[in-house]
Amino acid sequence: MKKHFLVAAALLAVLAIGFGVALALSAGGSSSGAVNAEPATDAKPVRASSHRLTDPERSELTVVEFLDFECEGCGAMYPVVERLREEYKDRVTFVARYFPMPGHRNSQTAARAVEAAARQWKFEEMYGKLFDTQAQWGEARESKAATFRGYADELGLDMAEFDSAVDDPETAARVRADQQDGLGLGVQGTPTFVVDGAVIPTPGSYDEFRDLIETRLAR
Numbered sequence: 001m002k003k004h005f006l007v008a009a010a011l012l013a014v015l016a017i018g019f020g021v022a023l024a025l026s027a028g029g030s031s032s033g034a035v036n037a038e039p040a041t042d043a044k045p046v047r048a049s050s051h052r053l054t055d056p057e058r059s060e061l062t063v064v065e066f067l068d069f070e071c072e073g074c075g076a077m078y079p080v081v082e083r084l085r086e087e088y089k090d091r092v093t094f095v096a097r098y099f100p101m102p103g104h105r106n107s108q109t110a111a112r113a114v115e116a117a118a119r120q121w122k123f124e125e126m127y128g129k130l131f132d133t134q135a136q137w138g139e140a141r142e143s144k145a146a147t148f149r150g151y152a153d154e155l156g157l158d159m160a161e162f163d164s165a166v167d168d169p170e171t172a173a174r175v176r177a178d179q180q181d182g183l184g185l186g187v188q189g190t191p192t193f194v195v196d197g198a199v200i201p202t203p204g205s206y207d208e209f210r211d212l213i214e215t216r217l218a219r
Contacts (some may be wrong), residue, residue, distance in 0.1 A: 034043045037176045043184025045194040046095050049174070051123050053094040054085050061092045061216050064194040068180040069130045070138045071200070072189040078131040088104035088213060096127060098178040100192050106137065106144045107204035111175045113148035116165035120157050129155065 007088040045064045065081065085094040097116070104171035110130055117126035129151045137144045145166075152162045165171055182192065186199055193200050195216060203209035 006018075011089055012044070037067060037179045037183060040177075040180040041184065043181045044179070044186060045197055046093075047177075047181070050116060050178075051096050051127075053081075053096055053124065053127075054089040054092065056090050056093060059091070059093040060107075061088075061213065062095065063092055063213070064095040064097060066097050066178070066190060066192045066194070068101045068104060068106040068107045068112065068190040069134065070107040071101060072134075072138065074191045075131055075134045075138070077191050077202070079162055080120045080203075080209055083206055084209060084213065088111035091217065096181065098175045099182045099187060100175065100179065101190055104139075105141055108172075108175065109143060109145050110148060112166050112171050113145075113152065113176050115171050116162050116168075117152055117155065117157060119165045119171075120161060122152075122155050122157060125155050126151065 046062060048062075061083075065074075065077070067179060081094065085092070086095075098111040100111050114126045116121060120216060130148070133151070137147050147160070149162070149166075153159055159192065185194060187194075191202055193202060195212070201214070
């Protein structure tokens with residue numbers, strides 16, 4: 001109970017900050033940590049190229065998270081999502097999509113690093129690494145590109161290929177495409193979850209999220 005209360009309290013505090021950031025995004029604000037993007041006219045929660053954390057043979061539900069690796073709210077939800085996807089890996093498709101937010105110096109850099117890792121089939125490993133280490137690099141004012149490169153090396157990636165992918169305009173375009181879909185779906189801040197095509201309020205705890213999934217699965 002205490003753990004759930006602490007998670008909920010952390011989410012409320014971070015989402016309050018995220019709301020202000022979201023207003024900046026909707027007002028056209030930008031920073032070095034943001035992707036300049038227009039809403040997709042044919043916005044979709046999931047595309048063939050989207051990164052799936054689970055891929056059950058018979059999926060009964062799809063849960064999509066639009067996330068920012070530097071967002072503390074996303075960091076707070078990370079262990080919740082990890083627990084849920086392990087529990088429902090045979091029934092629910094969990095999808096992670098990029099949504100770098102203004103005001104986060106390294107959010108775009110982090111997304112590119114993860115996408116570069118994905119080109120070497122290491123999306124999940126880099127995704128987890130950035131959330132596991134978020135407290136060490138999040139909110140830094142200086143670039144953490146070298147830090148992310150070090151993580152890629154630790155994961156055993158081909159560093160020449162990684163560096164090339166990070167600098168490839170197609171990598172930035174891939175991140176931007178996710179954000180365009182998010183904007184088209186009405187995403188204004190992170191984390192934002194889309195369950196079977198509908199944006200939902202961010203659950204405040206594991207139990208709340210689990211209850212929501214159980215309710216949807218029972219339909």
